[in-house]
Amino acid sequence: xxxxxxxxxxxxxxxxxxxxxxxxxxxxxxxxxxxxxxxxxxxxxxxxxxxxxxxxxxxxxxxxxxxxxxxxxxxxxxxxxxxxxxxxxxxxxxxxxxxxxxxxxxxxxxxxxxxxxxxxxxxxxxxxxxxxxxxxxxxxxxxxxxxxxxxxxxxxxxxxxxxxxxxxxxxxxxxxxxxxxxxxxxxxxxxxxxxxxxxxxxxxxxxxxxxxxxxxxxxxxxxxxxxxxxxxxxxxxxxxxxxxxxxxxxxxxxxxxxxxxxxxxxxxxxxxxxxxxxxxxxxxxxxxxxxxxxxxxxxxxxxxxxxxxxxxxxxxxxxxxxxxxxx
Amino acid sequence: xxxxxxxxxxxxxxxxxxxxxxxxxxxxxxxxxxxxxxxxxxxxxxxxxxxxxxxxxxxxxxxxxxxxxxxxxxxxxxxxxxxxxxxxxxxxxxxxxxxxxxxxxxxxxxxxxxxxxxxxxxxxxxxxxxxxxxxxxxxxxxxxxxxxxxxxxxxxxxxxxxxxxxxxxxxxxxxxxxxxxxxxxxxxxxxxxxxxxxxxxxxxxxxxxxxxxxxxxxxxxxxxxxxxxxxxxxxxxxxxxxxxxxxxxxxxxxxxxxxxxxxxxxxxxxxxxxxxxxxxxxxxxxxxxxxxxxxxxxxxxxxxxxxxxxxxxxxxxxxxxxxxxxx
Numbered sequence: 016x017x018x019x020x021x022x023x024x025x026x027x028x029x030x031x032x033x034x035x036x037x038x039x040x041x042x043x044x045x046x047x048x049x050x051x052x053x054x055x056x057x058x059x060x061x062x063x064x065x066x067x068x069x070x071x072x073x074x075x076x077x078x079x080x081x082x083x084x085x086x087x088x089x090x091x092x093x094x095x096x097x098x099x100x101x102x103x104x105x106x107x108x109x110x111x112x113x114x115x116x117x118x119x120x121x122x123x124x125x126x127x128x129x130x131x132x133x134x135x136x137x138x139x140x141x142x143x144x145x146x147x148x149x150x151x152x153x154x155x156x157x158x159x160x161x162x163x164x165x166x167x168x169x170x171x172x173x174x175x176x177x178x179x180x181x182x183x184x185x186x187x188x189x190x191x192x193x194x195x196x197x198x199x200x201x202x203x204x205x206x207x208x209x210x211x212x213x214x215x216x217x218x219x220x221x222x223x224x225x226x227x228x229x230x231x232x233x234x235x236x237x238x239x240x241x242x243x244x245x246x247x248x249x250x251x252x253x254x255x256x257x258x259x260x261x262x263x264x265x266x267x268x269x270x271x272x273x274x275x276x277x278x279x280x281x282x283x284x285x286x287x288x289x290x291x292x293x294x295x296x297x298x299x300x301x302x303x304x305x306x307x308x309x310x311x312x313x314x315x316x317x318x319x320x321x322x323x324x325x326x327x328x329x330x331x332x333x334x335x336x337x338x339x340x341x342x
Numbered sequence: 343x344x345x346x347x348x349x350x351x352x353x354x355x356x357x358x359x360x361x362x363x364x365x366x367x368x369x370x371x372x373x374x375x376x377x378x379x380x381x382x383x384x385x386x387x388x389x390x391x392x393x394x395x396x397x398x399x400x401x402x403x404x405x406x407x408x409x410x411x412x413x414x415x416x417x418x419x420x421x422x423x424x425x426x427x428x429x430x431x432x433x434x435x436x437x438x439x440x441x442x443x444x445x446x447x448x449x450x451x452x453x454x455x456x457x458x459x460x461x462x463x464x465x466x467x468x469x470x471x472x473x474x475x476x477x478x479x480x481x482x483x484x485x486x487x488x489x490x491x492x493x494x495x496x497x498x499x500x501x502x503x504x505x506x507x508x509x510x511x512x513x514x515x516x517x518x519x520x521x522x523x524x525x526x527x528x529x530x531x532x533x534x535x536x537x538x539x540x541x542x543x544x545x546x547x548x549x550x551x552x553x554x555x556x557x558x559x560x561x562x563x564x565x566x567x568x569x570x571x572x573x574x575x576x577x578x579x580x581x582x583x584x585x586x587x588x589x590x591x592x593x594x595x596x597x598x599x600x601x602x603x604x605x606x607x608x609x610x611x612x613x614x615x616x617x618x619x620x621x622x623x624x625x626x627x628x629x630x631x632x633x634x635x636x637x638x639x640x641x642x643x644x645x646x647x648x649x650x651x652x653x654x655x656x657x658x659x660x661x662x663x664x665x666x667x668x669x
Contacts, residue, residue, distance in 0.1 A: 049492060049495075049496050050489075050492055082499075101454050101455065101458060104450065104451065104454060105450075105451035105454060105455060106451075123431065123432075123450060124431065124433075124495055125495065126434035126491075127428050127431060127432060127454055128428065128432060128488055128492045129492070129494060131428060131484070131487075131488040131491070132485070132488040132489060132492060134458075134461070134484070134488075135481065135484035135485035135487075135488050136485060138465065138481040138484055138485070139478075139481045139482065139484075139485050141481065142474070142477055142478040142481040142482075145474060147469070147472060147474055147477070150469055150474070150477045150481075151466075151469040154462065154465040154466045154468065154469040154477075154527075155463075155466065155469075156344050157458070157461070157462035157466075158459070158462035158463060158465070158466050160458075160462075161455055161458040161461075162377075162459060163457040164376055164455050165376060165452075165455045165456065168376075168451055168455060169376050187371060195394070231489060269465065289638050
């Protein structure tokens with residue numbers, strides 16, 4: 016059923032994805048060779064293009080009929096790629112989308128400056144919309160995202176992280192970009208404020224659910240599917256909802272067992288499996304799935320007042336898919 | 343005479359500098375402790391506040407009478423500080439304004455994310471102006487600056503760097519921020535296009551001259567005055583105008599002598615002095631001074647059509663000071 020849903024969505028958005036790919040490459044030219052190569056390393060490594068796609072679809076749902084949607088949509092992929100370039104350096108990751116991270120293929124300076132360039136490119140395209148509200152949205156996204164990343168960095172290894180603090184981190188680092196993409200789609204279509212707010216909320220809930228699903232995958236997927244090692248968050252000292260929830264209700268002995276793994280970045284497969292067992296035992300996996308599902312329900316609920324348009328159905332399918340995706 | 347000019351300027355802008363300081367601190371609150379500390383490390387380390395001051399003065403010259411100028415002016419100090427945080431990492435510098443660089447006091451991730459945050463903060467304040475032209479200006483600045491930094495990184499150690507390529511690097515990395523600050527001052531004052539362009543040009547020429555003077559100081563100043571070691575650019579493999587000019591007209595023997603120093607980042611004081619002798623011998627120092635002086639003349643020339651206002655005189659004094667400053 017998951018494969019069926021994915022195929023159905025991909026078939027429906029095939030043309031949009033092609034237009035987005037063309038703009039992603041086109042907007043980078045003509046630029047220096049080095050920038051194109053480093054940006055291309057992260058941009059053309061099999062990303063799903065979910066964020067630009069959301070902008071294009073939300074614009075369409077609000078009646079957009081121009082031909083600049085794919086161009087404007089690249090803003091959200093550039094911002095996303097910029098964040099990934101800086102994050103990989105911050106996290107000390109080695110793999111991203113099955114490839115060696117840019118700051119190891121090249122070096123930290125090149126990764127930092129290319130990230131800066133992609134962010135700047137996104138802002139310039141935002142300025143091209145000529146819509147102050149869009150620009151305010153993008154400025155707000157960049158501010159929130161950097162705050163979220165800093166907060167996450169500060170909280171690394173902090174075993175007292177609460178569910179509320181976790182939610183604030185994922186809102187800043189993930190949901191604001193989703194909601195900004197959806198909001199911008201509505202804005203470029205000249206939608207009335209109530210629709211702008213609705214699509215903003217759709218993106219917010221979808222983004223939270225998407226990040227929760229991502230955090231779950233870190234405990235349930237292997238290298239082949241994710242393009243990075245399972246347990247990567249844990250190895251970096253990042254507490255996510257499955258663990259936060261399990262820690263909040265575990266026995267003292269199991270708590271110590273989980274914290275011992277968290278505190279040892281060189282944990283082995285056995286120790287990792289033992290921790291995942293604890294997450295299952297205390298409902299950390301199930302609770303995170305439930306919370307993600309609740310946000311997907313909320314995302315779909317705000318779409319109901321929109322006309323029964325094929326694009327509305329597609330946005331609902333995307334929401335469902337965010338929950339069941341395997342990569 | 344230099345000291346006299348500096349004192350005269352400082353006396354005239356004392357109130358403006360105080361307003362700018364208040365806004366620089368105020369706009370960072372309420373933010374996380376870590377951000378405030380890292381941002382404060384670079385922001386409150388004795389910077390001259392030249393960029394925000396230029397915005398305030400250009401706004402005044404164009405008749406601005408509101409009370410938001412100092413707030414908007416912080417954009418240019420935040421952008422500047424963001425660039426410095428990333429640059430120090432890129433350059434592997436150890437000292438900045440007489441202090442250990444942020445990425446060594448903290449670490450690379452913290453410096454990168456705080457830089458991102460300051461850039462984002464600047465954009466949010468730009469969005470607050472509600473003026474699309476200002477936002478376009480800021481977006482253009484960030485794009486140009488990151489391009490300039492990348493180009494400089496690519497060209498490190500490239501002994502074939504031409505004067506034209508050098509000019510393009512310093513335009514992107516320095517002059518666009520100066521011209522953006524001056525342009526924004528005119529825009530927030532609602533100045534007519536001809537004045538916006540004139541002040542844009544003033545900032546452009548001032549920025550080029552300022553960077554040339556800075557590049558000269560790298561060969562003529564010591565640690566005590568600059569807060570960093572003389573020869574720092576050279577040690578990083580950065581060719582600047584004094585050396586580019588000297589290389590273009592030196593004997594083969596002297597060329598080899600200069601290149602030997604450039605290729606050895608561990609050069610000693612004697613070798614550095616030998617290289618400076620070559621720069622003098624082939625007119626590299628004098629030529630750079632002449633070029634900087636020509637840009638200062640050009641900067642002052644575009645101010646002439648403005649009314650004979652004390653602020654016009656002040657902007658002319660600032661231009662003169664850029665050329666003779668010792669730090």
